[in-house]
Amino acid sequence: MDDSCAVCAEALEWVAYGACAHRDVCSTCVARLRCICDDRRCCICKTESSIVFVTKALGDYTRIINDFLLLPPEPKEGRMGSYWYHEDTQAFFDDVDHYKMIKAMCRLSCSVCDKEESNDGSKRRGKFRNINQLKGHLFHQHKLHMCSLCLEGRKVFICEQKLYSRAQLNQHISTGDSEVDGSESERGGFMGHPMCEFCKTPFYGDNELYTHMSTEHYTCHLCQRQHPGQYEYYKNYDDLEIHFRRDHFLCDDEGCLAKKFIVFQTEAELKRHNTIEHAGHMSRSQRNAALQIPTSFRYRRSSEQDNRQGRGRTFRRDQSENQLSIAIQASLETAQSESTSRDRSSSAQVISDRVDLSDIDPIVQPFESLTATDPETTFEISSSLGEFF
Ligand SMILES: [Zn+2]
Ligand SMILES: [Zn+2]
Ligand SMILES: [Zn+2]
Ligand SMILES: [Zn+2]
Ligand SMILES: [Zn+2]
Ligand SMILES: [Zn+2]
Ligand SMILES: [Zn+2]
Structure with a gap:
């Protein structure tokens, strides 16, 4: 298999597709778009898909769902016939482990509260309905921010996203060497998000900046x-x-x-x-x-x-x-x-x-x-x- 994801360019191991049948984008990218960016459109043809199907990418042997109407109607989280359904991404999986992986990746929880709870043994883990609710909680309860560029661009679990104070966030965006980023920037990787000097707007990476420059300037x-x-x-x-x-x-x-x-x-x-x-x-x-x-x-x-x-x-x-x-x-x-x-x-x-x-x-x-x-x-x-x- 030498196919790669049309969005992140990494090897296409698990593919997610809707009724338009464009099997070119990996399940993590599709999940991130649907769950974090609330974007349910196919990356290739821009058709909105209420439901997507996630399966192993096997080239010509990839499992094909021809009729999405035959999938279980009014699905609920968890096992549904021979599939598993994930509510937040509105996706059916034919593999339980991959279902659990994506579910964990998209789990909207506050890592600060999670840590406190595991320390004092209590179990009152609040679930957030969407990313904005979680952002609101982080700000009002802990005066912390997630970097929205990293949130949309970085392929990590939501609960693994770094949390910044306002000043740290500014430093993260401009130079990448905030206290929170620490070791990562010392290794010479992250140097902050590149900025369009005309618009004074930062972009996740060089690709995103280039797209902006070539369309807006x-x-x-x-x-x-x-x-x-x-x-x-x-x-x-x-x-x-x-x-x-x-x-x-x-x-x-x-x-x-x-x-x-x-x-x-x-x-x-x-x-x-x-x-x-x-x-x-x-x-x-x-x-x-x-x-x-x-x-x-x-x-x-x-x-x-x-x-x-x-x-x-x-x-x-x-x-x-x-x-x-x-x-x-x-x-x-x-x-x-x-x-x-x-x-x-x-x-x-x-x-x-x-x-x-x-x-x-x-x-x-x-x-x-x-x-x-x-x-x-x-x-x-x-x-x-x-x-x-
Ligand atoms: Zn991808
Ligand atoms: Zn499509
Ligand atoms: Zn919290
Ligand atoms: Zn960032
Ligand atoms: Zn610009
Ligand atoms: Zn010239
Ligand atoms: Zn002339």
């Missing part, structure tokens, strides 16, 4: 191409634009500024872009000369790719100038209506724009609004050609 696609593997982030697009202006060649045209990411590595590329995109003052022969430069390239910006067919126009080279300008006028109108709708949704498009631009070759980018195939036959003009006039 910006990198320069030009710098990244020059120094692959080196990630420099900008808080928002405005900051990135300042960098574009200072270190690269940004097109200052209003329309291009609104489109974002119209920036070039060299002055020559910017000039070529200006010729193609903003050449309203050129004579017709100059413009025709400019249009003959490109030979074969294509542009890929997925948001435009789908409907390019509809908006773009195809010409024969030898068409009369008159037809050409009618067509260009038409695409100008398209461009205007399109740019207003784009402005409204610009914030939502930022991520996809950024992703798509990163794989556009910088030489190709300036010509993105033109698609020429064979100079003898046809070339295609899409909306941005409107800027010629």
